[in-house]
Amino acid sequence: GQQVMQIPQYQHVQEGEDFTTYCNSSTTLSNIQWYKQRPGGHPVFLIQLVKSGEVKKQKRLTFQFGEAKKNSSLHITATQTTDVGTYFCAGPDGANSKLTFGKGITLSVRP
Amino acid sequence: GAGVSQSPRYKVAKRGQDVALRCDPISGHVSLFWYQQALGQGPEFLTYFQNEAQLDKSGLPSDRFFAERPEGSVSTLKIQRTQQEDSAVYLCASSLIAGPRSYEQYFGPGTRLTVT
Numbered sequence: 001g002q003q004v005m006q007i008p009q010y011q012h013v014q015e016g017e018d019f020t021t022y023c024n025s026s027t028t029l030s031n032i033q034w035y036k037q038r039p040g041g042h043p044v045f046l047i048q049l050v051k052s053g054e055v056k057k058q059k060r061l062t063f064q065f066g067e068a069k070k071n072s073s074l075h076i077t078a079t080q081t082t083d084v085g086t087y088f089c090a091g092p093d094g095a096n097s098k099l100t101f102g103k104g105i106t107l108s109v110r111p
Numbered sequence: 112g113a114g115v116s117q118s119p120r121y122k123v124a125k126r127g128q129d130v131a132l133r134c135d136p137i138s139g140h141v142s143l144f145w146y147q148q149a150l151g152q153g154p155e156f157l158t159y160f161q162n163e164a165q166l167d168k169s170g171l172p173s174d175r176f177f178a179e180r181p182e183g184s185v186s187t188l189k190i191q192r193t194q195q196e197d198s199a200v201y202l203c204a205s206s207l208i209a210g211p212r213s214y215e216q217y218f219g220p221g222t223r224l225t226v227t
Contacts, residue, residue, distance in 0.1 A: 009151070088154075101146075
């Protein structure tokens with residue numbers, strides 16, 4: 001079945017540093033979604049990318065969908081302690097809207 | 112407005128007991144999903160409802176797992192004869208629209224099930 005991969009699973013950065021993480025799918029995706037889960041919380045929708053090569057920005061977060069629609073990236077500029085959490089990418093798997101999630105990357109930020 | 116709610120938030124069950132987990136989706140949301148999240152992992156799909164119809168139950172790990180959404184709103188995930196490997200957080204998510212493409216999903220706080 002479809003696989004969505006996020007490596008590494010953990011990353012530690014100094015506050016103020018930039019951070020980039022990648023997501024790779026075993027199949028071409030019609031779209032990709034990103035979610036953030038704070039420690040002890042539940043996943044919260046961040047963004048959806050649909051078009052090949054699409055780039056979307058949310059304040060310090062920049063999301064990109066690859067040209068082949070098999071990968072995506074999340075870039076955070078000047079990380080803050082509020083960026084701490086686990087970031088998941090997820091792609092649709094077949095019909096009926098269900099999502100396959102990656103294992104996520106847990107970001108910690110040293111103040 | 113109110114988000115997705117789940118109850119109970121925590122459940123401890125002895126091995127072999129049956130449990131029922133409830134999900135109240137956002138009012139008017141057509142699609143409802145159940146996911147299982149193990150520690151350090153991403154949510155894994157269990158089952159999907161479009162209104163009251165269960166359209167996909169391919170992720171249910173065994174026939175001990177059963178889900179229903181009889182009136183197209185509240186959903187219940189039932190696990191019979193719980194086993195230790197069932198210990199996980201069970202997340203419910205709802206989405207306004209149904210269709211062949213995926214749409215943003217709104218997650219509830221989850222139910223943490225511990226089987227002893």
